Amino acid sequence: MYDWLIVGAGFAGSVLAERLANERNERILLIDRRNHIGGNAYDRFDEHGLLIHQYGPHIFHTNAKQIFDYLSRFTQWRFYEHRVLAEVDGLLVPIPINLDTVNKLYGLHLTSEQLQDWFAGRAEKVGEIKTSEDVVVSVVGRELYEKFFRGYTRKQWGLDPSELDKSVTSRVPTRTNRDDRYFGDEFQFMPRHGYTRMFEKMVSHPNIHVMTQTDYQDVRYAIPHRRVIFTGPIDEYFDFRFGKLPYRSLRFEHVTLDKPLHQPVGVVNYPQTHDYTRVTEYKHLTGQEHAKTALTYEYPSAVGDPYYPIPKPENQALFKKYERLALATPNVWFVGRLATYRYYNMDQIVGQALATFRRINETLPLRTESPPALPISAKTTALAS
Structure with missing residues (x-):
């Protein structure tokens, strides 16, 4: 019993x-x-000895010291601040949108104060913020919404942002400084020996x-x-x-390349091109030293394991x-x-x-x-x- x-x-x-x-x-x-x-956080070594996340990237971040301290009983940590680039109009620019994103995309030299006015001049007035489209256009306007959010969201969810609750795009901030970290949490780390080892101890x-x-x-x-x-x-x-209950699923394509690194950051998003939404290169996350590198391409799907309500x-x-x-x-x-x-x-x-x-x-x-x-x-x- x-x-x-x-x-x-x-x-x-x-x-x-x-x-x-x-x-x-x-x-x-x-x-x-x-x-x-380990659930979706399960990681493993592939046939080349590269540590990969079987179900796409899992980046640990939190502002709760209690939660960080609890997990620290089962793992040592590797400091890691996650950075993401988006391929937009043929350029790789930071996402979340920040000062460097706008300056590079439009060939400008705005300051943080000027960028606030630049956003304000393009923002659309929305009476009540209900949808994911409302969230974005009310802050940065329709052009950046089209470039960064609409295509990516349609691929990810199979729905237009105007059909989705505001919570989807509310998760991604907009910044007027040069902070290019994806998360702003106090504790940003990766389990030093991987998630699976942490779960085994747990x-x-x-x-x-x-x-x-x-x-x-x-x-x-x-x-x-x-x-x-x-x-x-x-x-x-x-x-x-x-x-x-409806869910959105994912299909993962794991690829190994015969070179040390492939992309400048851990994740590159593709809001305008390709059927996949993003490409993850794990050596940025894990700090592993290896002659080869492992990538995962993510393809959203209407069928498969349930990932996203x-x-x-x-x-x-x-x-x-x-x-x-x-x-x-x-x-x-x-x-x-x-x-x-x-x-x-x-x-x-x-x-x-x-x-x-x-x-x-x-x-x-x-x-x-x-x-x-x-x-x-x-x-x-x-x-x-």
Whole structure:
């Protein structure tokens, strides 16, 4: 009898498994339908010995010292400030848009103060900011919106920005200085030995039994457990009772080139050309020294694994139906991006998982007897090959 069956070995599931095992000495069965732990943050060494992210780039950044300190128990860090360029009108310019972006694109020599006036002269007056298009045109005007945002968003989401909630483009700031960092958070680091090694340490407690290539339905009734933490798609848990929640997916093309470096920064976006949205070169992120370099091309797709909840009012209304079912389901906690149908950064998922643990710890009494230790043969851990 396990105290907890945790479905999904990504950030949400792994953090909760670690907390419940270490703080409450409870027995955990942690499962994942993929053949590895780490969720979408899983990284591995390819056949050339290059460390790559299997599901596209994952850049850790946070302003929450508590979350950074928590993860620091399981990894050392490599300082890394992420920078992104966009290929626009045949030029590589910084994104988010900043002073250098505008000056290079238009052959100008504006100061920061002049750029504020330059933006103001092009911004469109929008009565109420509702859509992703509204967000951008109200700040920088329609021309830059067309160059940087519309094409990229249409590729990424399969929808025009005018059809998407304002939250999509609100995530990307506009700057009037020369700050070319993609994020402005206080803590910007990468796990020194990769995400997978961090997850392995996180779930190494003897009370945690890990089973990969295992679907929830395979063990739901076969393996006794008291409670469930579900981090998969909430509509799937309820057998799609009200219909499927829409997601946007991605297809990844991993390429190795026989040269030390290919592009000047970790990620280059392509808002105007190509079917792919961006190209990632991992050696910028990892600091790895190698004669070759590894790239990933990202192709958005309407089919495949669920990555991005599509932020439209009708989708949120459908999720609310499932949320009401979830709230009425005893002994099951729904945690994470797929279970709450919301896009979260990695640090936000960790924060949500830690907050969920605190609620569990406050509401559920501790068992008085100690659980028997799991046999060594029962422990499994996915290794990056």
